[in-house]
Amino acid sequence: MALLQIAEPGRATAPHQHRLAVGIDLGTTNSLVATVQSGQPRVLPDGQGRMLLPSVVHYAADGSTAVGQDAQALAAAHPLDTIASAKRLIGRRRADLPPGSVALRLEDMPGMVGIRTQAGLKTPVDVGAEVLRRLRERAEAALGGPLVGAVITVPAYFDDAQRQATKDAAQQAGLNVLRLLNEPTAAAVAYGLDQGSEGVYVVYDLGGGTFDVSVLRLARGVFEVLATAGDAMLGGDDFDRAIVDWWLPQTGRDAGGAELAALLREARIAKERLSSQGTVELRHPAGGSLLLTRAVFEAVTAGLIARTLVPVRKALRDAGIRADEVDGIVLVGGATRMPQVRAAVERHFGRAPYTGIDPDQAVALGAAIQADQLAGNRGADGLLLLDVCPLSLGLETMGGLVEKIIPRNATLPTARAQDFTTFKDGQTAMSLHVVQGERELVAECRSLARFTLHGIPPMTAGAARIRVTFQVDADGLLGVSAVEQISGVHAHIEVKPSYGLSNEHVVDMLRSAIGAAESDAHARMAREAQVDARRLLDATQAALHQDGDALLSPPEQQAIVAAMQAVSDQLEAVLTDAQARAGEQPDQQPDQQPNGQPDLLAQRDALRAATEALNRATATFAMRRMDAGIRAALTGRRVEQVAV
Ligand code: ADP
Ligand code: MG
Numbered sequence: 001m002a003l004l005q006i007a008e009p010g011r012a013t014a015p016h017q018h019r020l021a022v023g024i025d026l027g028t029t030n031s032l033v034a035t036v037q038s039g040q041p042r043v044l045p046d047g048q049g050r051m052l053l054p055s056v057v058h059y060a061a062d063g064s065t066a067v068g069q070d071a072q073a074l075a076a077a078h079p080l081d082t083i084a085s086a087k088r089l090i091g092r093r094r095a096d097l098p099p100g101s102v103a104l105r106l107e108d109m110p111g112m113v114g115i116r117t118q119a120g121l122k123t124p125v126d127v128g129a130e131v132l133r134r135l136r137e138r139a140e141a142a143l144g145g146p147l148v149g150a151v152i153t154v155p156a157y158f159d160d161a162q163r164q165a166t167k168d169a170a171q172q173a174g175l176n177v178l179r180l181l182n183e184p185t186a187a188a189v190a191y192g193l194d195q196g197s198e199g200v201y202v203v204y205d206l207g208g209g210t211f212d213v214s215v216l217r218l219a220r221g222v223f224e225v226l227a228t229a230g231d232a233m234l235g236g237d238d239f240d241r242a243i244v245d246w247w248l249p250q251t252g253r254d255a256g257g258a259e260l261a262a263l264l265r266e267a268r269i270a271k272e273r274l275s276s277q278g279t280v281e282l283r284h285p286a287g288g289s290l291l292l293t294r295a296v297f298e299a300v301t302a303g304l305i306a307r308t309l310v311p312v313r314k315a316l317r318d319a320g321i322r323a324d325e326v327d328g329i330v331l332v333g334g335a336t337r338m339p340q341v342r343a344a345v346e347r348h349f350g351r352a353p354y355t356g357i358d359p360d361q362a363v364a365l366g367a368a369i370q371a372d373q374l375a376g377n378r379g380a381d382g383l384l385l386l387d388v389c390p391l392s393l394g395l396e397t398m399g400g401l402v403e404k405i406i407p408r409n410a411t412l413p414t415a416r417a418q419d420f421t422t423f424k425d426g427q428t429a430m431s432l433h434v435v436q437g438e439r440e441l442v443a444e445c446r447s448l449a450r451f452t453l454h455g456i457p458p459m460t461a462g463a464a465r466i467r468v469t470f471q472v473d474a475d476g477l478l479g480v481s482a483v484e485q486i487s488g489v490h491a492h493i494e495v496k497p498s499y500g501l502s503n504e505h506v507v508d509m510l511r512s513a514i515g516a517a518e519s520d521a522h523a524r525m526a527r528e529a530q531v532d533a534r535r536l537l538d539a540t541q542a543a544l545h546q547d548g549d550a551l552l553s554p555p556e557q558q559a560i561v562a563a564m565q566a567v568s569d570q571l572e573a574v575l576t577d578a579q580a581r582a583g584e585q586p587d588q589q590p591d592q593q594p595n596g597q598p599d600l601l602a603q604r605d606a607l608r609a610a611t612e613a614l615n616r617a618t619a620t621f622a623m624r625r626m627d628a629g630i631r632a633a634l635t636g637r638r639v640e641q642v643a644v
Contacts, residue, residue, distance in 0.1 A: 018377055019148045019375040019376060019377060020035070020139075020140075020143045020145055020146070020147045020148055020375075021035065021036075021147060021148050021149050021150065021151070021178065021368075021371035021372055021374065021375035021377070022034060022035045022044075022135075022136075022139045022143075022147055022150045022151075022367075022368060022371055023035070023041075023150065023151045023152075023153070023181075023186070023364050023365070023366065023367025023368030023369070023370060023371045024132065024135055024150050024151070024152045024153070024175075024364065024367060025153050025183070025186070025363040025364035025367060026055070026087065026128060026131065026132065026152055026153065026154075026166065026169075027055055027087070027207060027208075027363075028055060028085050028087040028088060028207055028208060028209050028210055028235075029054065029055060029084075029085070029207055029208025029209060029235070029236075029237075029334075030052040030053065030054055030055060030208065030334070030360065031052070031053045031054075031055045031131050031132075031135060032051060032052060032053065032135075032360070032361060032363075032364040033135040033136075033138055033139050033150075033364065034361070034364040034365050034367065034368035035139065035142075035143060035368050035371070035372075036368050036369060036371075036372035036377070041190070041365040041366075041368040041369050041372075042365075042368075043361050043364055043365065044138055044139055044142045044143075046068075046138055047141075050069070051360075051361065052360065053067065053068040053069075053131065053134060053135060053138075054068050054069060054071070054072050054084070055084065055085070055086065055087065055131050056068060056071040056072050056075065056082060056083065056084045057071050057082070057083050057086070057127045057130045057131065058070070058071035058074040058075070058078060058081060058082040058083075059081050059082075059083075059117040059118060059119040059120075059122060060081070060118070060119060061118045061119060062119075063119045063120075065119075065130050067130050067131060067134045068131075068134065072084075075261075076258050076261050078118075079103065080103075080104060080105055080116075080117065080118075081117045081118050081119070083104060083115060083117075083122070083127050085208075085209055086115075086124040086127035086128060087124070087128070088102075088209070088210075088232070089102070089113050089115075089124040090124040090125065090128055090162055090165045090166060090169070091112075091124075091158070091159070091161040091162030091163070091164065091165035091166070092112070092113060092124075092161075092162070093108070093111065093112060093113060094106055094107070094108050094113045097113065104116075105117075107121065109121070109123065112124070112125070112165070115127075124165065124169075125165050125168050125169045125172065126169075126172070127169075128165075128166065128169030128170075128173075129168075129169040129170075129172035129173040130173075132152075132169055132170055132172075132173035132175055133172075133173040133174065136150070136173055136174060136175055147175065147176070148176065148178075148375050149175070149176035149177065149178040149371065149374070149375060150170065150175045150176065150177060150178060150371060151177075151178050151179045151180075151181050151186075151367040151368070151370045151371040151374065152166060152167075152170055152175075152177060152179075152180055152181070152367070153180070153181050153182065153183045153186045153363050153364075153366075153367050154166050154180050154181070154182065154183065155182070155183055155210075155212055155228075155230075156182040156183065156184055156185070156212070156214050156225050156228040157212070157228045157230070159391070159436075160436075160448070160477060160478060163180050163477065164477060166180060167180065178370075178371055178374040178375065179370065179371075179374055181366075181367055181370055182214070182225060183203075183205060183212070183214075183332070183363045184203030184205065184212070184214035184216060184225070184228075184330070184332070185214075185216060185223050185225070185366070186362070186363045186364075186365075186366030186367045186370065187203050187205070187330050187332045187362040187363050187366055188201055188203060188216055188218070188223065188330055188366065189366035189369050189370060190357050190361075190362040190363070190365040190366035190369065191328075191330055191354055191356070191357060191362070191366075193218055193328065193330075194218060194223065197218070197327070198218050198219050199217075199218060199327030199328065200215060200216070200217050200218075200226070200319075200321055200325060200326055200327050201215075201216045201217075201218065201326065201327060201328045201329070201330060202214070202215055202216075202312070202315070202316075202326050202328075202329045202330070202349070203216065203329075203330045203332055204308070204312065204329060204330070204331055204332065204336065204345055204353070205331075205332035205333045205336075205363075206234075206235060206236065206308060206332075206333040206335040206336050206341060207235050207236065207332075207333040207334065207335065208235045208236045208237055208333075208334070208335070209233070209234075209235040209236075209237050210230065210231070210232055210233075210234070210235050211230050211231045211234040211235060211307075211308050211311065212228065212229075212230040212311075213228070213229050213230055213308075213311050213312050213315045214227070214228045214315065215227045215228075215315050215316060215318075215319040215321060215326075217319075226318075226319035226320075226321070227315045227316075227318035227319035228315060229311035229312070229314040229315040229318065230311050231307065231308070231310075231311055234304065234307055234308065235333075235335060236268075236271070236333075236334060236335035237268075238304050239271050239301050239304060239335065239338070240264050240267040240268045240271055241264070241267075242300045242301045242304060243267035243270060243271060243282070243292065243297065243300070244260070244263050244264055244267050245300070246292075246296070246300045247263065247267070247282055247290060247292075248263070250290060251284055251288065251290075253286070259285060259286070262285040263284070263285070266282055266283060266284075266285070267282070270282055270292055270297075271297070271338070272334075272337070274292070274294050274297050274338070275337040275338050275339060277294075278293060278294050279291055279292065279293050279294070280292050294339070298340045301340065302340075305340055305341060305344045306344075308341075308344070309344065309348055312348065323348060323349050323350065324349075324350060326349055326351075328351075328353075328354060329345055329349055329351070329353035329354065330353065330354050330362065331345065331353045331354065331355060331359045331362075332359050332360075332362050332363060333359055333360065334359060334360040336359045337359060342355065391408055391436045391437055391438065391446075392404045392406065392407050392408040392436070392437065392438055393405055393406040393434065393435075393436055393448075393470055393472070393478060394406075394434075394435055394436075394445075395418075395420070395432055395433065395434060395435070395468060396432075396433035396435060396442045397420070398423055398531045399527035399528065399530055399531040400441055400442045400443060400527060401440060401441065401442065401524055401527055401528075402435055402437070402439065402440055402441065402442055402445055403418065403420075405418055405468070405470040406470050406472060408438060413471070413472060413473050414471070414472050415469060415470065415471040415472075416469070416470055417467050417468065417469040417470075418467070418468055419465055419466065419467050419468075419485075420466045420467075420468055421461075421462050421463070421464050421465065421466065422456065422459065422461055422462065422463070422464045422466075423461055423535070424461050424538070425458075425459075425460050425461050425542070426458040426459070426460075427456065427458070427459075427461070427464070428454070428455065428456050428457070428458055429452055429453065429454045429455075429456060430452065430453045430456060430466060430482070431450060431451070431452045431453075432450065432451055432452070432453065432468065432480065432482055432491075433447065433449075433450045434447075434448045434449045434450070434451075434470075434478070434480050434493070435447055435448060436448050440523060440524045441523055441524075441527070448478070449480070449493055451480075451482075451491055451493040452491065453466065453482045453484065453489065453490070453491040454489070454491070455484075455487070455489040456484050456487065456489060457484075457486065457487045459486075464484055464486065465484065465485040465486060466482055466483070466484050466485070467482070467483050467485055468480065468481070468482045469481050469482075469483075479492065479493070480492070480493050481493075523600055525600070525601070525604050526574070526600040526601070526603055526604040526607075529603075529604040529607045529608050529611070530571060530574060530607065532611060533567050533570070533571055533607050533610070533611045534571065536567070536611055536614055536615065537564060537567055537568060537571075537614075540560065540564055540614065540618055541564070543618075543621065543622075543625060544557065544560065544561075547621075547624075547625055548560075548621075551621060551624045551625060552621055552624075556620070556621070559617055560614075560617050560618055560621065562617075563610075563613050563614040563616075563617035563618070564614060566610045566613060566614070567607070567610040567611055567613075567614050569610075570606055570607045570610040571607065573603075573606075574603050574607060577603070
């Protein structure tokens with residue numbers, strides 16, 4: 001895999017002039033903005049000295065907004081107009097979300113989910129933009145001028161749509177995005193792991209509502225994400241709930257609505273205090289109190305800690321790395337302040353994690369360092385970071401097969417080209433269908449975009465040379481171009497897929513690809529046999545039309561027509577069978593029927609046999625056509641002029 005050093009266009013040329021740039025951690029629960037001042041990264045507080053801005057937005061009836069702590073204060077009274085955790089929705093469609101998983105009034109919007117509020121329909125992009133705007137204003141007030149740009153972090157598993165939506169939010173907030181950066185990579189940069197030490201690092205990020213683990217490799221000055229895993233439904237909030245579940249039965253009361261919210265708030269404060277003290281007092285809003293010791297807290301949350309180790313093992317397995325081969329572990333996310341988390345990580349890896357940097361600031365600090373570099377304040381000493389492509393990108397080819405152009409985990413930015421040709425004589429247009437996924441069949445991958453290359457000069461099938469180039473930029477966004485090499489006609493598309501491919505979808509697509517590798521290979525062979533058969537039928541048809549009467553006797557023609565009929569009957573049977581199967585299980589995912597796998601191999605063999613019979617039936621005809629062609633070419637020339 002080629003590792004590239006990126007040359008950034010538009011870098012500052014005047015090194016003495018410090019350009020204002022920030023790093024922003026746009027978190028599910030909390031967001032932060034940081035910058036580099038006098039060579040040191042630091043988080044910028046608000047006017048009251050608070051570092052974290054809760055990622056919560058309240059929409060008032062008059063259209064005004066409250067963000068952060070101010071919005072949180074309004075959440076209990078206005079639950080439907082106060083939006084938290086919008087990051088879970090960004091770049092997704094309503095259909096991607098488990099029903100009932102979001103306690104907001106959700107609506108379908110083209111390519112995304114809408115949220116109905118008293119101030120109208122809002123999108124997750126709008127919510128993200130409000131948070132980002134507050135952070136921009138905070139930074140501009142603190143730094144005393146407009147920003148040249150920001151590095152914004154995103155989870156390593158974010159797909160194209162989620163990254164694009166994050167960029168859209170930044171633009172809406174008046175921010176120039178210098179780069180989207182993976183959160184784990186940013187944390188590793190904050191620890192200075194990019195400065196010299198080569199090796200494999202694990203980033204363990206336990207936030208408010210999500211858990212992400214990434215395996216990074218630093219080699220030759222470049223970070224690569226080897227694997228990511230996580231649990232989108234596991235975070236610090238679950239520890240709050242565990243406290244309430246232990247507490248509630250002892251209060252002798254039922255709690256719901258506002259009272260439950262108050263208990264959860266109390267539990268969160270208790271949890272955070274237990275990270276630095278041995279015992280806390282839980283005070284019930286309706287009176288009465290109870291002592292909670294760290295030992296009890298650790299006992300009631302042991303299951304949650306164990307759950308984080310499942311994705312840890314998976315990520316290591318996917319990366320092909322053993323726990324004892326890891327050179328360092330970085331803790332990220334406020335919830336990793338809990339001593340039992342640190343202890344569990346240390347036990348698992350047999351070494352203590354890095355804890356020198358505040359775990360809820362690490363991502364923003366690393367982003368600030370990267371922003372400082374991209375803004376040109378560091379000269380050429382800093383390195384620029386690379387991400388990887390989470391799923392393979394490819395093109396649909398004949399027979400509904402996928403030709404992978406950029407493989408999964410290719411280091412970004414990347415550009416790869418492949419040549420294609422026309423399938424039919426005189427074909428003047430070629431439609432290109434860009435897909436994402438690991439499966440061999442288009443129907444089982446995700447469709448990203450379609451476009452058409454027009455104006456190909458008419459040529460015989462296979463003569464045109466169409467070079468298709470896939471380019472993925474450093475933000476993970478894809479552009480595809482197609483150029484016919486002889487005529488130079490070209491077409492280009494920026495792939496901005498409709499928002500919406502969830503983390504779980506990525507995982508599902510990978511899982512089904514692995515599970516289905518064998519059946520995919522069978523399916524591919526069957527499709528290839530179909531493509532061959534159809535190509536031969538078309539060619540024979542054209543030849544008969546042109547030269548059949550001149551070169552063949554009527555019985556010879558009949559024999560060929562009969563062999564053609566046999567091939568087309570066989571093709572028909574395959575297609576009817578496929579349709580029947582599709583009709584039988586209308587709502588079953590294609591990747592969920594490993595047992596219902598039809599006998600694709602038998603179908604392929606029957607089709608092959610018919611195709612070969614047609615080949616034999618046309619052998620004489622082909623020879624005569626060749627002779628006729630040679631005779632025509634030689635007409636008017638003397639034999640000795642023809643070099644042998
Ligand atoms: P996100 O990345 O999801 O935006 P954060 O990294 O800000 O989230 O983590 C928020 C979580 O960290 C919350 O559940 C919060 O209660 C928890 N947290 C913050 N400080 C502490 C602490 N001192 N001890 C334990 N948990 C903490
Ligand atoms: Mg975070």
